[in-house]
Amino acid sequence: MPIPTNWQLEEQAGIVRLNDPDQKITIALLSVEEADLAKAIELGWQQADPSFTLTPDDSQEMPAPNGVEKALVAAYDTKNTAQTTIALAQLHEGMAYLMLVQGENTTIAKRQSQVGIIQSGFTILALNQTTLSADQRVDVGPELISELESFIQAEQAEYKIPGVSVAIVQDGQIVYSKGFGVRDVVSQAPMDADTQMMIGSTGKSLTTLLMATLVDQGKLDWDTPVVELLPNFKVKDPEITKQITVRHLVCACTGVPRRDYEMIFNAEDLDAQGIIASVADFEFFTDFGEAFQYSNQMVAIGGFAAAAASGGELTQLDQTFAQALTERVLKPMGMNSTTLDQAAVEASPNHALPHGLDLVNATYQTLPISMEFAIKGVAPAGATEWSTANDMGNYLITLLNHGITPSGQRLVSDENLAVLWEPQIAIDAKSSYGLGWMISDYHGLEFIAHGGTTFGFSSEFAFIPEANIGIVVLTNGQYANHIATSISDRYFELAFDQPSKAAETSAYTAQSIEQSLGEIAKNIVPELDxxxxxxxxxxxxxxxxxxxxxxxxxxxxxxxxxxxxxxxxxxxxxxxxxxxxxxxxxxxxxxxxxxxxxxxxxxxxxxxxxxxxxxxxxxx
Structure with missing residues (x-):
């Protein structure tokens, strides 16, 4: 089990206890010989904290990891809305392995990734782990496609997602691309692989790819202090301001917290300079390199730093970024339907509409395209990029070809492409964040991915370099990331002939979302006083x-x-x-x-x- 940075560990009487640096989260890890997981959790609390007398307010079976027979999560009502108490249990050969968590909500939110490191790293050593090699790959063929399409259609129908578009790349070619469902629920126009949809945070990797091309050309260095490119850049601590480099802006490793609502609520007033100025009062939840902290503002500033390095005027960074990304990255890869321009999207005869979830009716409704461009000030973080499954397939080809575009042009050096995939900070025990990418492994094979979500779209982009395969999934539905991810997961299961877990995982995530929304919805008063x-x-x-x-x-x-x-x-x-x-x-x-x-x-x-x-x- 890994220990997060600056956490304290104590082991006594078969129980491992971990405390966060602020002593506001306590996690106990232990095992109990009991096959009934609910009873095992009760016994675990008796051992870890004899004074604990609460009974679970809610218990739910969750998808079990490979080799684990059953998994259960139990939540407790402590009558203190500022506190969280949960228990996680996994069963293997009659032994229950427990993780008991107690802590302040605000601290858990700040240190969520570190809690995740403990949870994902709590490994049952008795389990047999599956290890794959690239030569075990199953090529795309009629049987695989039939299985995948059946899965996509079932998932789409089950969760009422308006439309889905998919592209698969294998050995430098788009070997499959297709649309499912509709571009919008009003017109019922069919979706296809050339339908434009927003890609959300998947676009962060395009920003870091632009940065890599500028490093290749000597216009930028990963360790250049940001203030050398953007003199007005600063955070609350002057010393930290001096330390932040271009790399830090896109590594999710600085400790800057996620503060999306500040950019959304101020969207009308935030251009590039406004975004740069907006972080001046940002405090850091954690120290440099201590914990994964995802910040859209920091990535956006990374894109604007790249725009400045490309020769752009500091007063025109929004326009310069869009132009640099288009000319230096998108066009060379043949991504001709990918754009950051609202007028171009609206003029296109083949674009999807965003769909948001109405809480009262639990149905998807169309949203105006203008709403998706409301936060254009953070465009480099993926806030305004529209693309297609086929365009993103060309992007996949370039990455799997180690920087060579589909037309044979060298876009980025192998060296700087590899820098993007170097782990910078642990997300959990099994995955890390690189520069605009999430790095993990798929049964021993390096697995690189990033998802995206906007007001009305969700996406997933994933590939295995050694096996020379990858997939992109775009959807026009809010809160549909579990669908996009499950389709991606199912493809890789089929590509390596692995047991199917994708549907179970997707169902659990959807159930959790529905349960959460349902709990909220039942307390809504229909009539307004x-x-x-x-x-x-x-x-x-x-x-x-x-x-x-x-x-x-x-x-x-x-x-x-x-x-x-x-x-x-x-x-x-x-x-x-x-x-x-x-x-x-x-x-x-x-x-x-x-x-x-x-x-x-x-x-x-x-x-x-x-x-x-x-x-x-x-x-x-």
């Missing part, structure tokens, strides 16, 4: 998120943040008492707001996201 809402209407402000307005449209309550609007409905707590409001329409489905009053008896709104809490005060 206009009398109680009237005093709340008006404009509010928050130092980090800017100005918002709470307004009535007919008998519906809406929050307007400028580029995006979302409907709110009142919710009840477990005791049936009013407990604030919840966003029920995409793209912000499921965000809670609590109401209150300040010292001047003016109404306030509080948005609590776990790791961050934002208080909005009434504007004069």
């Amino acid at each position: 206009l009398a109680s809402v009237e005093p709340l209407l008006g404009s509010y402000t928050n130092a980090a998120l800017g100005d918002v307005s709470l307004l009535l449209s007919g008998e519906e309550l809406w929050l307007d943040i400028g580029a995006i609007q979302t409907q709110f409905k009142p919710v009840l707590n477990e005791q049936g008492q009013p407990d604030g409001y919840l966003s029920v329409t995409p793209p912000f489905t499921g965000i809670p707001f609590k109401t209150g009053v300040d010292a001047n008896n003016q109404p306030t709104l509080t948005m609590d996201l776990g790791s961050e809490t934002y208080l909005f005060t009434r504007k004069p």
Whole structure:
């Protein structure tokens, strides 16, 4: 079992205990000879903490790792909303292997990847591990395609995803590409492999590829301090500002937390310079290299640093980045349908519409394309890139050809392509983050991937270099990453004749999402009490998120943040008492707001996201 950086370990009486550096998370690891996992968990708590008397509030079987007979997760209601207590159990040959977790929610959110390192690294040594070699690969053929298409169609129907587009690359060729379903639920226009969809964070790797080409040309160095390229760049700590290099911007290893809502709420005011300025007050959750922390703002700044290195004016970094990416990366790879331009997408006869999930009706509804371009200030992080399965197939060919494009042109050196795939920080015990890529292994073979999600699209892009195969999956549905990933997983299972786990894993993820949304939805009050809402209407402000307005449209309550609007409905707590409001329409489905009053008896709104809490005060 790996020990995360700066965590403390103590072993006593067969129990291993780990504590985070702040002493706010305790994890106990032990084994109990008991085949009934629920009973084993109870026995485990008795050994680890004799004073523990809670019974599980919820227990759920989860997909078991290969060789494990059964796995169970149990959650407990501690009556303290700031605390989390869970138990994980795995059964192997009559022995239950347990992980018991207690901790503060905010600390768990900040150190989620380190908790993941412990969870994924808690290995049962008695298990037989499957190891594969590249020569065991099964080539794409009618039988494999038939199995894969049946799986795609079943997953799409089960989870009501409007459309899916897939491309598979093998030995330098796109050997399969096809669309399933529709481009949008209104027109019912069919999806195909040339339908444009957003790729989301999968586009981060295109940004780091652009950076690699500039390093090849001597215009950039991975260890160049960012302030040399972007003089206005700074974070809260002046010393850390000086230390941050180009590499740090795209490695997810600096300790900068994920603060997406700050870029979304301020989208109308954030261009490249605005994004650079926005991190000036960022504090770091963890030290450099201590924990995986995913920041869209930092990657975007990495893209703007590349734009500056390419010769762009500091006042035109948005345009320079788009131009540099198109001319230096996309066109050479033959990705002619890939664009960052809203007008080009809207003019295309073959583009999909984004679909968001409505919490009240549990159905997908179309969203305007303009909503997907609302956060264009972080374009280098994958916020505005539209592509197709076939275009992304050309990208896959280039990567698997070690930097040689489908037309035979050398785009990037093998050396700097390899730098992108070097692990920089552990995500968990079995995977790491490189420079815009997630690096793991597939039964002993190096496995490189990245997914993406936007307001109304989800994607997955994965390949195994040694086996010379890869797949891209694009979908036009919010919260559909488990579908895209399951399709990718199923392909690799078929490609190496492995037992099918993809459907089970996808079903578990979908069930967890549905259960979470269902728990929220059942507490929604259908009718709005206009009398109680009237005093709340008006404009509010928050130092980090800017100005918002709470307004009535007919008998519906809406929050307007400028580029995006979302409907709110009142919710009840477990005791049936009013407990604030919840966003029920995409793209912000499921965000809670609590109401209150300040010292001047003016109404306030509080948005609590776990790791961050934002208080909005009434504007004069």
